[in-house]
Amino acid sequence: MTFTAINGSVVSATLFNGTETLEHSDLIAMDMASLILRCESYYKDKSKFIEDAVKVSRLGKEQGCEEEICAICHDEYQAEDMIGTIYCKHTFHPQCIKEWLRRKENCPICRAHAVAI
Ligand SMILES: [Zn+2]
Ligand SMILES: [Zn+2]
Numbered sequence: 001m002t003f004t005a006i007n008g009s010v011v012s013a014t015l016f017n018g019t020e021t022l023e024h025s026d027l028i029a030m031d032m033a034s035l036i037l038r039c040e041s042y043y044k045d046k047s048k049f050i051e052d053a054v055k056v057s058r059l060g061k062e063q064g065c066e067e068e069i070c071a072i073c074h075d076e077y078q079a080e081d082m083i084g085t086i087y088c089k090h091t092f093h094p095q096c097i098k099e100w101l102r103r104k105e106n107c108p109i110c111r112a113h114a115v116a117i
Contacts, residue, residue, distance in 0.1 A: 002014050013035075046101075046102060049101070049105070049114075049115065050098050050101045050102065052115055053086050053087065053101055053105075053114040053115045054084040054085070054086060054094060054097055054098055054101070054114075055084065055085045055086075056082055056083070056084050056085075056094045057082070057083060057085065058080060058081075058082055058083075059077050059078075059079065059080060059081045059082070059083045070091075070092045070093045070096050071090070071092060071108055071109050072092050072093070072096035072097065072099075072100055072108055073093065073096050075093070077091075077093075081093070082094055084096075084097045084098065086107055086114045086115075087107075087112065087113070087114055087115050087116055088107045088109075088110050088112035088114075090107050090108075090109045090110060092108075101114055
């Protein structure tokens, strides 16, 4: 959930997946408790989604990883680094891609959905 505030008051809120924007009048009408519950269940689903999406393995020479840098932080992989691979076979630092997937569900390189759908 991200909130847009103008002069310190919330004017709209957008759910993390970006599909739903709640305007100020909705926010007033909506019970705050139910809003928080929605948020919590979204977070739970999200961590499961991230665990499913990112396969973490140790970078080895035999692995023949295509990219030599992480497209998110632009750092080179070091030998023996842990790397996270998602469904489209693109690789990133596990921390980088997990952080990314908290906000978006698509690969930052090819925009493919991060899990098989
Ligand atoms: Zn990175
Ligand atoms: Zn990709």
